[in-house]
Amino acid sequence: RKEVEQDPGPFNVPEGATVAFNCTYSNSASQSFFWYRQDCRKEPKLLMSVYSSGNEDGRFTAQLNRASQYISLLIRDSKLSDSATYLCVVNRRDTGFQKLVFGTGTRLLVSP
Amino acid sequence: NAGVTQTPKFQVLKTGQSMTLQCAQDMNHEYMSWYRQDPGMGLRLIHYSVGAGITDQGEVPNGYNVSRSTTEDFPLRLLSAAPSQTSVYFCASSYDWDSNYNEQFFGPGTRLTVL
Numbered sequence: 001r002k003e004v005e006q007d008p009g010p011f012n013v014p015e016g017a018t019v020a021f022n023c024t025y026s027n028s029a030s031q032s033f034f035w036y037r038q039d040c041r042k043e044p045k046l047l048m049s050v051y052s053s054g055n056e057d058g059r060f061t062a063q064l065n066r067a068s069q070y071i072s073l074l075i076r077d078s079k080l081s082d083s084a085t086y087l088c089v090v091n092r093r094d095t096g097f098q099k100l101v102f103g104t105g106t107r108l109l110v111s112p
Numbered sequence: 113n114a115g116v117t118q119t120p121k122f123q124v125l126k127t128g129q130s131m132t133l134q135c136a137q138d139m140n141h142e143y144m145s146w147y148r149q150d151p152g153m154g155l156r157l158i159h160y161s162v163g164a165g166i167t168d169q170g171e172v173p174n175g176y177n178v179s180r181s182t183t184e185d186f187p188l189r190l191l192s193a194a195p196s197q198t199s200v201y202f203c204a205s206s207y208d209w210d211s212n213y214n215e216q217f218f219g220p221g222t223r224l225t226v227l
Binding site for chain 2: 002004008032037038042043044046049089090091097098099100102103104108
């Protein structure tokens with residue numbers, strides 16, 4: 001079982017739709033959580049951090065449920081430019097140094 | 113700021129050849145790391161460094177060496193290339209190794225094919 005699991009998709013949605021992605025993690029010692037965005041054949045870039053109380057950045061809302069070890073990302077009013085792969089990322093410490101563990105990503109395709 | 117730069121962008125090697133992937137950052141970041149990305153596997157940590165002179169192994173270190181003689185540079189050496197090392201390699205850096213919410217800045221990647 002992978003330490004960070006995501007539905008690979010693709011999620012095909014029309015412009016203006018609301019779409020939600022989920023992610024589960026298995027290591028209860030995980031300390032911080034992120035969503036990264038990766039465009040085709042490009043490097044990952046930070047979309048947003050995920051805080052315990054949930055947080056919002058414009059059309060994007062992230063939620064964390066530590067008890068269920070579950071992270072979500074909600075995108076409202078989807079734009080064509082939102083088409084990308086969304087990586088769920090978990091930060092844990094094994095020997096005192098932080099290490100990031102990446103999910104395989106969920107692919108989103110937004111169509112006109 | 114150029115951010116994180118990587119060279120080369122593309123490389124084809126024959127089995128058994130060695131080469132060095134270059135990575136540099138101009139943000140004075142302490143923490144640097146190397147990942148490989150394969151289809152269906154996500155990014156996997158190869159090696160990381162928390163400062164000049166300090167390196168450690170990640171999840172998939174076999175067949176790779178690193179060194180960190182300066183804050184700016186973190187080269188990745190393939191000792192004897194194998195087809196299993198065909199992948200996209202990303203270098204990343206962040207401000208320090210201690211904060212839980214550091215943003216990782218990635219380079220544009222090197223696409224390596226080993227024949």
